[in-house]
Amino acid sequence: MNDFTSGFWGIFIAAVTLLGIAWCLWLLVSQRKWLKITKEGDVGDTGHVWDGDLRELNNPVPRWWTIMYILMCVFGLGYLFLFPGLGSYSGVLGYTTEQELEQRSQAYAESVRPTYAKFDGISVEQLAKNPEAQQIGQRLFLNYCAQCHGSDARGSASFPNLVDGDSLYPRTPEAITETISKGRNGIMPSFNGVIDGATATDIAQYVRSLSGLAHNQLAAIRGKRAFDTNCVACHGVDGKGNKMLGAPNLTDGVWLYGSSERRIVEAIMNGLNNRMPAQEAILSPEQIRMLTAWVWGLTHRDGAAVVSTAQ
Ligand code: HEC
Ligand code: HEC
Known part of the structure; x- marks a missing residue:
């Protein structure tokens, strides 16, 4: 998909880009007489003199520089042929950043799957007692939830405390999963x-x-x-x-x-x-389950509900 709403702008940008490169090459060719000159002073000096004996010469640019310059232009054209860059032309490789992101997140999901796979079929109540699952849950919490609920999950004004046994919504695995997936609006x-x-x-x-x-x-x-x-x-x-x-x-x-x-x-x-905010677009179902178990575990030590502590 491209971002241009009108075909004109795609063509306009492609034309400006190609003309830019053509202009760079023309500039080099227009100065080509320099290419043949290798000796200092062949073109003479500009007549500018500073401090009595500092003369400004008109020497050609070195050959290595000229070659590098041409290679850069060739690289630019090659790049624009292979990758998107010329307006709405998408390049022969069909590369998109969207696709790359998708591939990378798929690869990531694949790489963490074994970590979560061993917890398949274990109930939230059991997960809350499993030290390894708790560790994963805590790490996820610190990454995705702590900025609002605090790194100790004790919350602050308007952000609920998740450890005090008091709660706005039912503190059941189902309700916690729903809160994390769909978000809440009190x-x-x-x-x-x-x-x-x-x-x-x-x-x-x-x-x-x-x-x-x-x-x-x-x-x-x-x-x-x-x-x-x-x-x-x-x-x-x-x-x-x-x-x-x-x-x-x-x-x-x-x-x-x-x-x-x-x-x-x-x-x-x-x-x-x-x-x-709802987290289901950010977190995988496995991650949400780990978090549910961790949050539920905060108020259900050893499976028994912690009594609400007034403060
Ligand atoms: C942008 C801030 C923000 C983030 C990030 C956030 N929360 Fe919340 N959370 C809130 C707010 C605000 C509420 C209260 C909603 C309401 O009043 O209805 C809440 C409510 C909750 C509740 C219900 C509390 C109760 O008393 O019943 C739970 C459980 C919860 N969040 C868990 C999480 C988890 C787990 C994460 C990480 C995946 C998370 N939250 C990320 C702001 C956030
Ligand atoms: C339509 C339902 C509704 C009505 C009617 C209502 N409230 Fe609330 N009230 C809520 C909700 C939901 C919250 C939690 C908001 C949040 O999630 O942040 C709340 C929160 C509060 C709080 C904040 C509690 C705290 O822990 O800081 C107070 C105080 C309060 N209400 C008092 C009242 C009073 C007094 C009235 C009557 C004048 C009233 N409410 C009427 C739904 C209601």
């Missing part, structure tokens, strides 16, 4: 225009009370009423969240954005839109 609508600033502050006080943080009791009572109207659809009547919607548990003391009144009011007024 969306909380903005309540701007629905809830006024004072009510948002009351709700924030109520939300803080859910995890036992310092709060204004009167405001929290008012806040609960507004919470019951606006928030329970996603966060649940008890505020414990809904893993199908990716709505976090607001009672466990684990915060993705922060527990301050300001942060909670911001979430209510501005809404949230948090995206994890």
Whole structure:
């Protein structure tokens, strides 16, 4: 496939390229009388004199240089004949960078296949206990996930912590595989225009009370009423969240954005839109399985679920 939308530009560029080389050759030929001259001073000097006795001569370029010059032009023409370079002409070898990339990634996939082949048919739960599989999983995580989730997988503001046992989505092998392959998009609508600033502050006080943080009791009572109207659809009547919607548990003391009144009011007024990009185009199914096992293993030491640790 070529990048030219109109046939004209392909031809134009090819013509300019060929004319460029022809011009280089013409330049050499037009100076050909130099070729026959070998002795210094044969063409005389230019008459330019510096510092009294420094004369500028008009000597020919050396023969080796002339030969190299011609060879370069021949090389250029040969290259343009074999490889793409003349507008939309694709070269007799039919080379494309796309094809080269594909061949290389196929060769790479082939070369790593034996590494993954020995884990075929082993369950994610078993892989999570296999030291070699865990090592591969960790290396993949450091390459593909650590820039967002942190090299210790403990995340940071808006990037979920994957080791604390609390999670937005179910922490099952299937859900983790889906997260990695298809990505996730956690969306909380903005309540701007629905809830006024004072009510948002009351709700924030109520939300803080859910995890036992310092709060204004009167405001929290008012806040609960507004919470019951606006928030329970996603966060649940008890505020414990809904893993199908990716709505976090607001009672466990684990915060993705922060527990301050300001942060909670911001979430209510501005809404949230948090995206994890899909990785299925980047990672092979085998790699995704290794990562699933590694991530699952973070919260399922020895196969048992780690209890959520409030912090
Ligand atoms: C560009 C940043 C980014 C990269 C790279 C990234 N993630 Fe994520 N990940 C996120 C965000 C943001 C979320 C939260 C999505 C949401 O709020 O719905 C998330 C969510 C998750 C979750 C769900 C967490 C929960 O609490 O349920 C898992 C599991 C996960 N990522 C694993 C991975 C793995 C494994 C990789 C590497 C293949 C990876 N992520 C790469 C940003 C990223
Ligand atoms: C349509 C569903 C939905 C509704 C309604 C909703 N939320 Fe959310 N909320 C979410 C989702 C999804 C997230 C997680 C966003 C993310 O993945 O980053 C979230 C996150 C939050 C957070 C951040 C938690 C943390 O760990 O930092 C707070 C606080 C919050 N919501 C409070 C509220 C309050 C208060 C209301 C009512 C005014 C409300 N939500 C209504 C879906 C909803």
